[in-house]
Amino acid sequence: MATRLVLVLIALAGAGPAAAETGFDPRYERDYNIFTPTQRYAPDNPLNPANAYAxxxxxxxxxxxxxxxxxxxxxxxxxxxxxxxxxQYHPDNPLNPANRYNFSVPFAPLDGGSGRKR
Known part of the structure; x- marks a missing residue:
């Protein structure tokens, strides 16, 4: 019994924590501000009620x-x-109150580098 426990502990000692890459998947990016009222019914807008389960x-x-x-x-x-x-107040953030009606601010990572836009 003790031998099995030692073997299990040795096997688990080599297993490290899973490091998932946190980021912004390109499939969620948009070239426009998804939060502007004028873009609400855009065909690929996730806030469009027709796309609720896309x-x-x-x-x-x-x-x-x-x-x-x-x-x-x-x-x-x-x-x-x-x-x-x-x-919240980053100039490229589509959720910035200053960008509320600015449809040209893309819904994308704020660092501008990761992922690609559609």
């Missing part, structure tokens, strides 16, 4: 825990996430 919708309940989803609670404090409270 596979590339970050607000789809199925995608809630997807590692690349910016709305995932794990990614909430990612530096490039628009939903990060520290980025």
């Amino acid at each position: 596979p590339d919708n970050p607000f789809n309940p199925v995608n809630k825990y997807d590692f690349g989803n910016p709305a995932n609670p794990v990614n909430k404090y990612s530096p490039s996430n628009p939903f990060n409270p520290a980025n």
